[in-house]
Ligand SMILES: C=CC1=C(C)c2cc3[nH]c(cc4nc(cc5[nH]c(cc1n2)c(C)c5CCC(=O)O)C(CCC(=O)O)=C4C)c(C)c3C=C
């Protein structure tokens with residue numbers, strides 16, 4: 095008999111039309127993982143921040159036709175991953191489900207679909223290469239709440255992160271190399287090119303509270319640069335998409351674009367914390383930051399495409415999924431270590447470790 099395995103892909107979600115922008119932002123800003131204020135303040139403060147952000151966010155989504163392409167691209171990744179897993183393990187029936195955190199399909203919709211599929215086991219796979227309590231951590235919590243609400247209980251394995259996975263780094267390095275070759279061909283002779291590895295930013299306070307995200311982003315950059323194997327490659331890590339007034343981690347992508355323009359160096363921007371195109375690549379990088387760079391006379395502005403359903407990336411995700419399946423029930427960091435490298439507090443592995451310690 096074939097063994098049914100449900101693979102749940104976590105992503106953030108995006109509004110599917112102009113009317114969805116406000117409620118999507120309310121969902122995001124009332125998440126305790128994002129807005130870290132006392133719970134009695136959060137509902138109204140979250141709504142206030144969402145209300146203030148709506149106009150700017152709508153203008154961004156208008157450029158994309160009113161909504162985010164994230165759902166469609168994530169569904170395509172799910173179908174591609176299903177095909178890759180079927181080819182690798184013909185004796186099992188893998189079905190991939192999408193669980194978005196802040197817009198449809200939400201975790202409860204995905205959990206009901208998983209229950210109807212009636213799998214022998216469930217694998218939770220984040221589409222975030224680096225673990226953050228604001229993204230993967232929040233999705234894991236929402237998933238467990240949804241399962242509890244509908245009575246779905248199956249042996250579950252959680253993949254914590256894949257920041258330095260060799261397959262992922264190799265697939266990304268190839269995309270960078272292809273974009274680099276096109277950029278170099280388009281640039282006048284003698285103009286230098288710098289690779290800006292641009293990750294989503296986070297408030298500094300969240301990192302100080304123990305989030306391993308920034309460290310893992312640096313590990314991703316090192317793994318991709320290592321796979322590119324180009325001694326002397328000019329590269330830097332930077333952070334985009336700041337949306338609150340607090341201090342966020344830096345340097346910002348905008349600062350790095352300004353620095354490159356001042357030094358008359360062209361930039362190739364590689365998004366490294368998202369594996370799909372969405373508003374922060376298609377609008378922030380391709381429209382807003384390009385405009386800043388060009389208005390400062392930058393000698394060239396290029397971007398590496400997100401992985402989306404790139405064949406090598408999907409193969410790496412299939413390998414990661416199967417390794418997670420054949421490992422312990424919680425799996426943290428494929429950087430060779432089985433232990434959470436930073437002991438971050440809400441990593442599923444760290445939680446399992448502390449439970450085991452308590453039991454001992
Ligand atoms: C305090 C606010 C935010 C934190 C912290 C944050 C972390 C974070 N986000 C991503 C990836 C994505 N973010 C997306 C949209 C988005 N994120 C925030 C705010 C925070 N994100 C907002 C307000 C929005 C909405 C868009 C906007 O108003 O500009 C998206 C989806 C966008 C889409 O087009 O669908 C992704 C993906 C990561 C990886 C991350 C922390 C590590």
Ligand SMILES: [Fe+2]
Pocket residue numbers: 294335
């Ligand atoms: Fe975000």
Ligand SMILES: [Fe+2]
Pocket residue numbers: 225254426427433434435436438441442443444
């Ligand atoms: Fe971890």
